Amino acid sequence: MDWTEKDFNDAQRLDGNAAAGLLEQCFGADITANLVQCGSCGREGPLGALHAYIRTPGLVLRCIQCSAVMVRVVETPDAIYLDAQGLTFLRLPVTYASE
Amino acid sequence: MLDWLTTTVKRVRSETPTVKTFTLALPPGSQPYRAGQHYDLRLVAPDGYQAQRSYSIASPPEQVGEVELTVERLDDGEVSTYLHDVVVPGDHLEVRGPLGGYFVWEARRATLPLLLVAGGSGVAPLMAMLRHRAAAGVRLPTRLLYSARTLDDVIFREELGRLTAGDPTLEVAITLTRAQPTGWRGFARRIDAALLREIATPLGSPVTAYVCGPTLLVEAAADALIQIGFAPEHVLTERFGPTGTL
Numbered sequence: 001m002d003w004t005e006k007d008f009n010d011a012q013r014l015d016g017n018a019a020a021g022l023l024e025q026c027f028g029a030d031i032t033a034n035l036v037q038c039g040s041c042g043r044e045g046p047l048g049a050l051h052a053y054i055r056t057p058g059l060v061l062r063c064i065q066c067s068a069v070m071v072r073v074v075e076t077p078d079a080i081y082l083d084a085q086g087l088t089f090l091r092l093p094v095t096y097a098s099e
Numbered sequence: 100m101l102d103w104l105t106t107t108v109k110r111v112r113s114e115t116p117t118v119k120t121f122t123l124a125l126p127p128g129s130q131p132y133r134a135g136q137h138y139d140l141r142l143v144a145p146d147g148y149q150a151q152r153s154y155s156i157a158s159p160p161e162q163v164g165e166v167e168l169t170v171e172r173l174d175d176g177e178v179s180t181y182l183h184d185v186v187v188p189g190d191h192l193e194v195r196g197p198l199g200g201y202f203v204w205e206a207r208r209a210t211l212p213l214l215l216v217a218g219g220s221g222v223a224p225l226m227a228m229l230r231h232r233a234a235a236g237v238r239l240p241t242r243l244l245y246s247a248r249t250l251d252d253v254i255f256r257e258e259l260g261r262l263t264a265g266d267p268t269l270e271v272a273i274t275l276t277r278a279q280p281t282g283w284r285g286f287a288r289r290i291d292a293a294l295l296r297e298i299a300t301p302l303g304s305p306v307t308a309y310v311c312g313p314t315l316l317v318e319a320a321a322d323a324l325i326q327i328g329f330a331p332e333h334v335l336t337e338r339f340g341p342t343g344t345l
Contacts, residue, residue, distance in 0.1 A: 010318075014340055015338050021139040045332075049335070
């Protein structure tokens with residue numbers, strides 16, 4: 001197989017699952033099973049099923065339908081920057097205490 | 100918030116010439132894990148340099164108090180070479196987890212037949228599922244299609260034989276892609292749509308599929324499953340990245 005740059009990038013691709021640890025640090029909970037919607041094409045699905053690229057500066061999660069960047073996470077020595085402007089929503093299930 | 104835990108290595112077992120299983124004792128009160136999840140593992144050098152990787156859990160949730168990570172040694176791997184070449188029982192390893200809520204199979208919640216597709220060391224989380232299935236006494240029709248280079252590279256070979264011998268609802272098909280022993284009667288090619296169709300068809304429809312291994316193998320298999328009629332939401336993937344051991 002003649003490897004192009006695209007092939008190298010494709011072979012590096014992971015699932016959003018690979019971001020579980022970092023996102024757990026951001027949210028205090030594992031959100032890989034949570035529903036997200038792509039701000040570009042509207043596709044909904046679990047965050048864990050997004051395409052993840054970790055050999056970028058930081059980590060990038062892309063929509064599996066339209067490839068738009070949905071989430072970017074960058075770690076610095078004293079902070080984690082989370083850019084989620086590519087989502088229309090992230091669903092966080094909540095149970096309310098009954099009256 | 101999940102903190103880094105210090106675990107003690109209880110056992111190190113060689114599975115194949117390039118794969119070892121590390122059994123780690125978890126501190127009391129550790130969060131129980133589920134089949135399909137992973138732990139992040141980090142090594143910290145004396146100068147503060149850190150290397151971190153994610154490793155799938157190979158042990159079932161029933162194995163309380165310890166976790167097994169089955170790790171392939173990559174020649175250019177920073178962490179896997181350390182684990183294989185340096186770590187011995189009694190050593191301490193830092194892990195964080197369990198992580199992953201998407202690529203999970205729970206025996207008590209499962210209702211559909213199960214198709215597991217593994218490439219190389221991608222069999223690890225699927226083995227957790229099979230061990231959990233056996234421990235829970237679940238008899239949903241299940242098939243594992245496992246791609247390895249040679250017979251010597253097939254991890255858990257004897258255990259897979261034992262699991263299938265006692266359970267007519269479980270079948271394991273192995274495909275050897277690089278070399279086959281004399282008299283080999285299993286498959287001998289890379290996973291393709293025709294092979295998947297042959298394995299999956301007897302399970303009926305719908306079926307839940309878990310696919311794990313090198314990224315290119317996982318994507319080819321997942322695309323093929325959708326091509327042969329699996330609903331996308333029934334095909335769950337865990338890509339391991341560019342470890343080219345198909």
